[in-house]
Amino acid sequence: MITIEDGKAAVRLARVVILKHLGDGNIRLPEVPKIFKDRYGAFVTLNTYPGRELRGCIGYTEPIMSLEDAIKDVAKSAATRDPRFPPVKLAEMENIIIDVTILTPPKKLSFTSAEDLIGKVEIGRDGLIARRGHFLGLLLPQVPVEWNWGVEEFLSHTCYKAGLPPNAWRDGDVEFKAFSGHVFGELGPGGDVERMELK
Numbered sequence: 001m002i003t004i005e006d007g008k009a010a011v012r013l014a015r016v017v018i019l020k021h022l023g024d025g026n027i028r029l030p031e032v033p034k035i036f037k038d039r040y041g042a043f044v045t046l047n048t049y050p051g052r053e054l055r056g057c058i059g060y061t062e063p064i065m066s067l068e069d070a071i072k073d074v075a076k077s078a079a080t081r082d083p084r085f086p087p088v089k090l091a092e093m094e095n096i097i098i099d100v101t102i103l104t105p106p107k108k109l110s111f112t113s114a115e116d117l118i119g120k121v122e123i124g125r126d127g128l129i130a131r132r133g134h135f136l137g138l139l140l141p142q143v144p145v146e147w148n149w150g151v152e153e154f155l156s157h158t159c160y161k162a163g164l165p166p167n168a169w170r171d172g173d174v175e176f177k178a179f180s181g182h183v184f185g186e187l188g189p190g191g192d193v194e195r196m197e198l199k
Contacts, residue, residue, distance in 0.1 A: 007184030014075040039063035041103035099185035106177035137162025
């Protein structure tokens with residue numbers, strides 16, 4: 001079970017890794033709980049503060065490495081390698097808040113119709129991965145909550161993220177996987193961390 005203390009450690013680790021990567025040589029990596037040696041998927045999201053505009057988001061959906069290594073890798077990538085944004089500069093970190101999402105392994109959704117698929121997805125519980133051929137898109141569980149989407153909108157936006165028509169989920173030839181996430185975020189830059197309730 002991922003605890004709030006694990007979440008605080010995850011967010012703290014992400015911030016320190018980013019600060020070191022951007023050139024703050026006076027900061028040391030913190031020790032992390034034992035659970036960070038276990039394999040998990042993880043995403044690191046950077047938002048401006050106080051406006052909460054996206055500034056970078058990168059992650060691994062699959063548990064291919066330890067949680068510690070995953071956070072270290074994706075924290076640097078979210079800050080400097082998200083192709084949608086210019087690299088973050090060290091001075092910006094005073095006005096950026098960090099979220100870390102620790103993922104459960106994705107599971108394929110089996111469904112017989114569009115209506116059946118709608119019934120398999122729960123807002124606030126599920127993140128989604130849509131795949132058709134080489135097209136693939138992912139949205140984290142907190143995204144539909146933040147945008148106040150229903151299930152159909154969530155499915156449509158996940159298809160769009162994959163480069164597919166928004167209504168492609170109705171065709172029956174798009175594969176969907178669902179996953180859940182433990183989401184922890186800073187209340188202010190470098191400040192207190194809370195578990196984000198998505199319901």
